[in-house]
Amino acid sequence: MENSAIIQINQLIKRFPMGKGEFTALKGINLDFGTGEFAGLIGPSGSGKTTLLNIIGSLDMPTEGEAVVLGKPISKLSSKESAKLRKESLGFIFQSYNLLQVHTVFENVEFPLLLLDYTTAERKKMVMDALEWVGLTDKVKSKPPQLSGGECQRVAIARAMVKKPSLVLADEPTANLDAANSHNILQTMLNLNRELKTTFIFATHDEKVIGYLKRKIFLKDGLVDHEEWINQ
Amino acid sequence: MPILIVAVGVAMSVFLHAYITGLMNDSIEMNAKLSFGHVKVVTKSFAENISQMPTDLALLETTALKEKLNQEFPDVAWVERIQFGGLIDAPDENGETKSQGPALGIGVDLFSASTGQGGEAERMGMAKSLVRGRLPEMKGEIVLSELFSQKLGVNPGDKITLIGSTMNGAMSYYNFILAGTLSFGVQVMDKGTIVADIEDVRLALDMDDAATEITGLFGSGYFSADLAADVKEKFLSDFPNLENDEYAPVMLSLKDQGSMGQFVDLSNTMGSIITFVFMLAMSLVLWNAGLLGGIRRYGEFGIRLAMGEEKKQVYRTLVYESVMIGIAGSVFGTAIGLFFAWLMQTYGLDLGDSMKGSSMMMPTIIRARITPVDFYIGFLPGIVSTLIGAMLAGIGIYKRKTSQLFKELEA
Numbered sequence A: 001m002e003n004s005a006i007i008q009i010n011q012l013i014k015r016f017p018m019g020k021g022e023f024t025a026l027k028g029i030n031l032d033f034g035t036g037e038f039a040g041l042i043g044p045s046g047s048g049k050t051t052l053l054n055i056i057g058s059l060d061m062p063t064e065g066e067a068v069v070l071g072k073p074i075s076k077l078s079s080k081e082s083a084k085l086r087k088e089s090l091g092f093i094f095q096s097y098n099l100l101q102v103h104t105v106f107e108n109v110e111f112p113l114l115l116l117d118y119t120t121a122e123r124k125k126m127v128m129d130a131l132e133w134v135g136l137t138d139k140v141k142s143k144p145p146q147l148s149g150g151e152c153q154r155v156a157i158a159r160a161m162v163k164k165p166s167l168v169l170a171d172e173p174t175a176n177l178d179a180a181n182s183h184n185i186l187q188t189m190l191n192l193n194r195e196l197k198t199t200f201i202f203a204t205h206d207e208k209v210i211g212y213l214k215r216k217i218f219l220k221d222g223l224v225d226h227e228e229w230i231n232q
Numbered sequence B: 001m002p003i004l005i006v007a008v009g010v011a012m013s014v015f016l017h018a019y020i021t022g023l024m025n026d027s028i029e030m031n032a033k034l035s036f037g038h039v040k041v042v043t044k045s046f047a048e049n050i051s052q053m054p055t056d057l058a059l060l061e062t063t064a065l066k067e068k069l070n071q072e073f074p075d076v077a078w079v080e081r082i083q084f085g086g087l088i089d090a091p092d093e094n095g096e097t098k099s100q101g102p103a104l105g106i107g108v109d110l111f112s113a114s115t116g117q118g119g120e121a122e123r124m125g126m127a128k129s130l131v132r133g134r135l136p137e138m139k140g141e142i143v144l145s146e147l148f149s150q151k152l153g154v155n156p157g158d159k160i161t162l163i164g165s166t167m168n169g170a171m172s173y174y175n176f177i178l179a180g181t182l183s184f185g186v187q188v189m190d191k192g193t194i195v196a197d198i199e200d201v202r203l204a205l206d207m208d209d210a211a212t213e214i215t216g217l218f219g220s221g222y223f224s225a226d227l228a229a230d231v232k233e234k235f236l237s238d239f240p241n242l243e244n245d246e247y248a249p250v251m252l253s254l255k256d257q258g259s260m261g262q263f264v265d266l267s268n269t270m271g272s273i274i275t276f277v278f279m280l281a282m283s284l285v286l287w288n289a290g291l292l293g294g295i296r297r298y299g300e301f302g303i304r305l306a307m308g309e310e311k312k313q314v315y316r317t318l319v320y321e322s323v324m325i326g327i328a329g330s331v332f333g334t335a336i337g338l339f340f341a342w343l344m345q346t347y348g349l350d351l352g353d354s355m356k357g358s359s360m361m362m363p364t365i366i367r368a369r370i371t372p373v374d375f376y377i378g379f380l381p382g383i384v385s386t387l388i389g390a391m392l393a394g395i396g397i398y399k400r401k402t403s404q405l406f407k408e409l410e411a
Helices: A048-058 A079-089 A103-113 A120-133 A149-161 A180-194 B002-034 B044-048 B062-072 B119-123 B146-152 B198-205 B225-240 B258-297 B298-307 B313-346 B379-399 B402-410
Strands: A005-018 A021-036 A038-042 A064-069 A088-094 A167-171 A200-205 A214-222 A225-227 B041-045 B074-089 B098-107 B131-133 B139-146 B160-163 B171-182 B194-195 B213-218 B249-253
Touching: A005 A048, A005 A200, A021 A048, A021 A167, A021 A200, A021 A225, A048 A064, A048 A200, A048 B041, A064 B146, A079 A088, A079 B313, A088 A149, A103 A120, A103 B298, A103 B402, A120 A149, A120 A180, A120 B160, A120 B402, A149 A167, A149 A180, A149 B062, A149 B146, A167 B298, A180 A200, A214 B298, A225 B298, B002 B213, B002 B258, B002 B313, B041 B225, B044 B249, B062 B213, B062 B225, B074 B119, B074 B146, B074 B198, B098 B146, B098 B160, B139 B146, B139 B160, B146 B171, B160 B198, B171 B198, B194 B198, B225 B249, B258 B313, B258 B379, B298 B313, B298 B379, B313 B379
Parallel strands: A038 A200, A038 A214, A088 A167, A167 A200, B098 B194, B139 B171
Antiparallel strands: A005 A021, A005 A064, A214 A225, B041 B213, B041 B249, B074 B098, B074 B160, B074 B213, B131 B171, B139 B194, B160 B171
8 A cells, every 4th residue: 555545445335226135236345545556446247346436436325334535434425525525536537438529628628627616727727738648639629529439538537637636436447448549548547646646446357457557456246355466 | 409409399389379370360350351340330120130131221321420430449440331132134235134143242432542451442352352354443333253253254344233122122223334353262252242332332222321331440450359349338338229229320249240259269269279289299399308308418417427516516507508498499499480470471371272162251361470479489388398308307317326327328
C-alpha cells in the first residue's frame, strides 16, 4: 500500500434480490487502498468486481459492512452527499466510453467541470490540459462518432481526469479496444497516476490491463481470493 | 428533433381545429346568407307558416321598419327579401309556351348601395357563381340557376315569364329578360332558383313597400347564438309580441328556423367531439414521444449521475427541457398550423365534383376558419403532454438505482 488509506472496506456484503430469494454478490470483503495506487480487481464474470467498484463509487449501497471512501462512509451517505463525493473526488471510465454523442470532445470533457464552480476561462484551460494529457488537442471540435474507439476512450479518460480527482474507477476500460490502443490507453493512465498521484482502481479480466497493475486483487465468488503486489 | 415532433403534432391540432370549425361554420353561413339570416324579422303569421312562403302574410311598410332596425342594431346588416314560389314560362319564337317549370324565387336588392358589405349580389356570391351571361344590370332582368335554364332550354337574352300570385291573392304575370345563369354550388338551389331585384318582384307580386322578411346578418360574418339571443331580447322590448296582431313583426334567430337549431347544435357538438378526440390522440402521441424521449436518455442520466449531478437536478433539467421543447414546438407548430389554416380559409378546398347529386344545402368549397382558440389550443398537447411524458420518464430516475442506470447505459 502506498501512503495513507483513502479507501477502507470492512466486511462488505452485497445482496441483490433474485426471484423470490437473494443473490449474494459480495460475501464479506476486507480491503484498503492507499493514495496513488494503480490497482485492479481481477476475476471472471460474476466474481463481484463491478459490484465492488459501484459501491466504492457510491453508485450502490452495501447491504452489510462498510466502505469508507475518502473519509465518507458510503452506507451512511445521503443521495446528495453521494453526488457531492462523485462530483468532487471521483472519476469514472467505462467499458463503452459512454460519451455524449451529440456533444463535441471539448464539451464532453468540460461536462464534469460545469457541475463545479469554475469560470469559463478556468474550464477551458483545464479541458485543454486534460486533452493534452491524452494527446487529443487536435480533436477538440470533433464529435464521438467521428473518433476511433481508442480516441473515444482517451476522451473518456480526459473527462475522468479533468477535475483531477483523488480516485478514478475504471470498469473494463480496454474491453472494446485492440492491443495497440489498449497499451496506449493504459500507458496514458499510468503516466497520469505517476504525475498526478491519482489512485486508479480497475475492474478487469483483461490480461493486457493486468500486466500494467501494481496491485492485483483476485476475486472469486464474492470474496478476495488472493492479492499480488508488483514492485516497480 | 423533439421540437419538430411537437411542432408537427401542434400544427396538425391547430389546422384540424380550424378546419373543423370552418367546415361546420361554412354550412351554417351559407344557409344564413342565402336564406335564414343570422336573425330574421317576419310577421307573426308568416313565422307560423314559413315553409309555405306565404306572400300574403308579408311585412308591410318595410322601409320604415328597416330604418328602425338599422337604428336599433347598427352592427347588424339588415336587408329586405322576398321569398316566393311561382312558375317560369319560357316562350318559343311565336310566343307559345316552349317549357315551364316551378321555381323558388328570391327577390333581393341587387342595385341599391344601401344593402351594405358589397350588396346582396356579393353576399350571395352571385358573381363567383355566374356560369353564362352576366348579372342583372337593370330593372326587368333576372338570373336562373344553370340547371334550371338548361331544363327550360333558355339562354341569356331570352325572355321568360313569371307566373305567380300577388300578395292579395290575384294571379300575376311578369316578363323578365334572362341576364345570366348561376351555379350556387348548392344542389337544392341549383334545381330551380330564380333571383331578381326586389323592386321587380314587388311590381310582379304587388308588394309595394312590403317584403316577406327583413334579414339580419351580424357584422362579424359568423352566427353567434348568444348574440342572436341578445338581439332577439332587445327586439322584443321594442316590438312586444301582440297576441291578437297576426301581422306584428317577430324576430327569428337562425336556430329558430326549420332544422337549423338542430343543425347548429349538431355542428357544434360534432366539431367539439372531433376536436376532442383528435386532441386526445395527439396528446397521447406527444405524451408518448416525451416518455420515450426521456427513457432513451437514461444512459445519459447515468453519466450525469456519475459525474456528480443529483437525481433531483437531473429530473429538474429533464422537466425544464421538456417545457422549453413544448413551448418552442407549440409556438412553431401553431405558426405552421395557422399558416395552413389561413391558406385553407383563403383558398378553400373545392369538393364540387364529389357533391354532385346532393340535395343538402351544403357549400361545395370547404374552408377553414381561424378563431382565437386556434392561437392557444395547440399548447395543450404541445406543452402539457410533452411535460407529462417527460415527468413520467423522469420517475425512472428515482425508481432506478444509479448503478442500474449505468447498466442501461452500457447496454
